[in-house]
Amino acid sequence: MFRYLINKSDERPLKDVPVYISIILILAILCQIYWSSAHPLQRVTIKALPEPPSQLESQLLGLGDSIAISKLFMLWLQAFDNQPGVSVPFKRLDYGRVIIWLERILALDPKSQYPLLAAARVYGEVADEGKKRQMLEFIYQQFPADPNRRWPSMIHAIYVAKHRIEDYPLALKFAHAIAQQVTVTDIPHWVKQMEIYVLEDMGEIEGAKILIGGLLESGAITDAHELQFLQNRLNSLEPENTQ
Amino acid sequence: MTLQPILTIARFTLLESIKNRMFILVLLGVVSLFGLTLFIGELAVTETIQIQNAMTGMVLRLFAVFIICIFVITSTIREFNDKGFELVISLPVGRYAYLAGKMAGFCLFSIFIVFIVCIPLAFIGNTSQLVLWCFSLICELWILTALCLLCLVTFKNITSALFVVLAFYLLARTISTIQLIGSSPILETTNLSHKVITMVIDAIAFLLPALDQFSKTEWLVYGGGGSSEYLFIVGQTVIYITLLFTAACFDLHRKNF
Numbered sequence: 001m002f003r004y005l006i007n008k009s010d011e012r013p014l015k016d017v018p019v020y021i022s023i024i025l026i027l028a029i030l031c032q033i034y035w036s037s038a039h040p041l042q043r044v045t046i047k048a049l050p051e052p053p054s055q056l057e058s059q060l061l062g063l064g065d066s067i068a069i070s071k072l073f074m075l076w077l078q079a080f081d082n083q084p085g086v087s088v089p090f091k092r093l094d095y096g097r098v099i100i101w102l103e104r105i106l107a108l109d110p111k112s113q114y115p116l117l118a119a120a121r122v123y124g125e126v127a128d129e130g131k132k133r134q135m136l137e138f139i140y141q142q143f144p145a146d147p148n149r150r151w152p153s154m155i156h157a158i159y160v161a162k163h164r165i166e167d168y169p170l171a172l173k174f175a176h177a178i179a180q181q182v183t184v185t186d187i188p189h190w191v192k193q194m195e196i197y198v199l200e201d202m203g204e205i206e207g208a209k210i211l212i213g214g215l216l217e218s219g220a221i222t223d224a225h226e227l228q229f230l231q232n233r234l235n236s237l238e239p240e241n242t243q
Numbered sequence: 244m245t246l247q248p249i250l251t252i253a254r255f256t257l258l259e260s261i262k263n264r265m266f267i268l269v270l271l272g273v274v275s276l277f278g279l280t281l282f283i284g285e286l287a288v289t290e291t292i293q294i295q296n297a298m299t300g301m302v303l304r305l306f307a308v309f310i311i312c313i314f315v316i317t318s319t320i321r322e323f324n325d326k327g328f329e330l331v332i333s334l335p336v337g338r339y340a341y342l343a344g345k346m347a348g349f350c351l352f353s354i355f356i357v358f359i360v361c362i363p364l365a366f367i368g369n370t371s372q373l374v375l376w377c378f379s380l381i382c383e384l385w386i387l388t389a390l391c392l393l394c395l396v397t398f399k400n401i402t403s404a405l406f407v408v409l410a411f412y413l414l415a416r417t418i419s420t421i422q423l424i425g426s427s428p429i430l431e432t433t434n435l436s437h438k439v440i441t442m443v444i445d446a447i448a449f450l451l452p453a454l455d456q457f458s459k460t461e462w463l464v465y466g467g468g469g470s471s472e473y474l475f476i477v478g479q480t481v482i483y484i485t486l487l488f489t490a491a492c493f494d495l496h497r498k499n500f
Contacts, residue, residue, distance in 0.1 A: 056424045063416040064455030067464055068301035071294045075286055111465055114290045122288060 046088055049080060049097045052104040059108070070109035077101050078118060090126045095134045098123055106142060116142060116153030124160050132165055140174060147181035151191055154178050158194055168202045189229065196233070209237050248336045249344040256348025259318060265352070269310055269359050276302050277363040296368055296463040303360045304380060304458050308412060310356060311384045315349050315391040316404050323399060329500050339492045342392060346488060349392075353384035368463050375468040376458055382480040383457040387412065389487035396494045414447070415454035422448055452483045 052073070053061065062069025077098070081088040102115040116139050124135040139157045143150050154174050161171035175194040182192060190197070193215075199208040212234045216227065260266070280302055284295030322328050331341050361377045390411060394404035414421075425441045457476060462468040 056420050059420040060417050060424075062301075063413065064420060065301055065416075065460050067460040068297045071290075071297045075283060075294065078288065079286065112290060112293070114287070114294075117289050 046092075049094055049101070051097065052101045055104060055107050058104065062108075066108040067112075070105050070112060071114075073101070073105050073108070074112070074114050074118070077105070078122065090123060091128050091131065093123075095123070095131045099134065099138045102138065103142075110146060111149065113150065113153060116150055117156065120153055120156035120160055124157075124164075129165055132160060133170075136161060136165075136170065136174075140177065143177060144181060147178070148184045151178055151182050151187065155191065155194065158198065162198065162201065168198060172198045172202065193230070200237070205237055209234060212237070245337065245340055248334075248340045249347060252331070252341060252344025253347035253351065256318070256345055257351050260314065260348075260352045263314075263318075265310070265314060266355065266359070269356055272306055272310070273303060273359055273363065276306055292367055293464045296364070297460045299364055299367070300376065300458070300460045300463045303363070304383075307353075307356050307360050307380060307384060308387060311349070311353055312387055312391055312405065312408050312412075314352070315388055316395060316401055316408070319345065319392065319395045320399070320401050320404075323395070332500065338495045342396075342488065342491055342495060346389060346392060349388045350385050353388060354381055357381045357384065364463065369466055372462040372466050372468050375472060376462050378473070379476050380458045382476050383454060386452055386454070386480060386483050386487070389484045389491070393487050393491040393494065396491050396498070411451075412454065415451045417455070418444075418448045418451050419453065419455055452479050 052058070058069050058073070059066050062072075081090060081093065099119075102119055105115045106112065119135040119138050124132050126132065136157050139150075139153050143154050147154075154177065158171045158174045158178075161167050161174060172195065175198045179192050179195045196208050196211050199205075199211060212230050216230055216234070277299060280295055280298040283298050284291050287294045328341065332338055357377050357380050360380070361373060364373055364376070387408065391404065391408055394407045398404050398407070422444055425444045456472075456479075459468070462472075
């Protein structure tokens with residue numbers, strides 16, 4: 001393929017090259033090899049996460065293409081913990097700055113779910129409870145801007161709150177936000193019913209029953225299968241409450 | 244009568260691209276860059292297809308722009324240096340016919356480039372939005388082709404022409420953002436200098452095509468492109484190509500050879 005690109009008939013044979021040029025070329029290559037070997041590798045240094053550029057500066061960097069630069073930023077941020085010669089644990093990252101980066105990435109591409117998912121399931125998976133809560137708060141703050149698109153990240157946040165932090169009131173707050181703000185109907189039924197499940201897990205059976213009863217009587221549920229499911233759920237809660 | 248020389252020059256321009264093996268080079272470049280963007284997409288935890296679409300679109304668009312600019316500039320300069328242009332104008336062919344023929348040949352070459360560039364995107368994107376994106380990229384390359392010809396006629400130098408074209412492209416894609424930066428400064432100020440600078444930026448923006456509205460990554464990732472985008476692209480392309488081509492003809496007719 002490369003011979004096809006280079007026209008061989010234009011080249012002279014190797015013996016036409018003067019000897020001194022060949023000698024100097026070989027010496028130069030050997031000098032370069034010696035030079036590289038004489039300079040040891042630099043010590044590994046861990047770089048701190050820098051401040052992100054402003055939204056307008058980011059758009060400039062992307063030549064007006066905010067979505068492409070947003071994706072690039074997200075991949076860069078995700079890979080930031082893998083620096084040359086060292087892997088930086090997430091707990092050493094400045095989470096305040098991570099949140100600023102995630103906010104910037106979301107501002108550049110508001111329809112993307114990547115920053116919120118990364119907040120919940122990547123940066124929220126550290127052992128440090130304070131950092132987990134920072135990420136959950138970030139997701140909660142961003143949710144109202146587009147609840148119909150961002151509900152999956154809130155579900156992840158509920159999971160982290162319930163099973164990682166074991167903060168049921170926090171999980172209930174998130175579930176309540178989903179129930180109040182998500183208006184689309186083409187989502188799984190259990191999404192808007194998360195509040196009921198969290199109440200049950202908290203032992204708030206009466207609260208769960210009131211919620212289910214309210215949903216059934218409001219007429220907001222129109223799907224026959226969902227109605228049946230909720231009714232069955234309500235019936236199953238009765239024996240639990242009397243125990 | 245005038246059409247025949249234009250078509251002949253266009254045909255030989257396209258033949259030159261074939262003999263320079265430009266299509267193979269473009270194909271190799273597209274395959275390599277597509278592989279790179281697939282690799283980048285695999286690094287993603289989620290939205291893999293979206294990231295691949297976005298990265299592929301951005302990288303291949305820049306590649307197409309770079310290839311067309313390099314080819315138009317070097318090909319035309321070579322013709323000037325080989326006195327091919329002077330041979331053509333010594334015949335009963337108008338200077339504008341030469342430019343029109345070159346323009347037509349390069350525009351046809353642009354269409355082939357965009358078809359090759361869009362092959363990888365066809366596997367990972369929405370077809371209707373891809374058609375819009377391809378159409379927009381073709382128009383973007385046509386505008387740059389006309390600009391390259393104008394710069395060549397004006398400067399007759401590869402470095403100067405390439406520098407001006409790339410600077411124009413960067414400015415045309417970022418001028419909206421620059422205007423926003425200028426209109427919302429960090430410190431509120433009523434200095435005369437700030438007002439003058441803002442006015443100059445606005446004046447430049449009036450003269451530049453809105454290239455940030457062309458080949459938008461948003462169409463590939465989220466869709467949403469429609470007939471209004473087609474109308475805008477066609478309108479902007481027609482106006483700007485007419486402007487650049489007329490300027491090139493104006494300059495060419497004033498040159499002594």
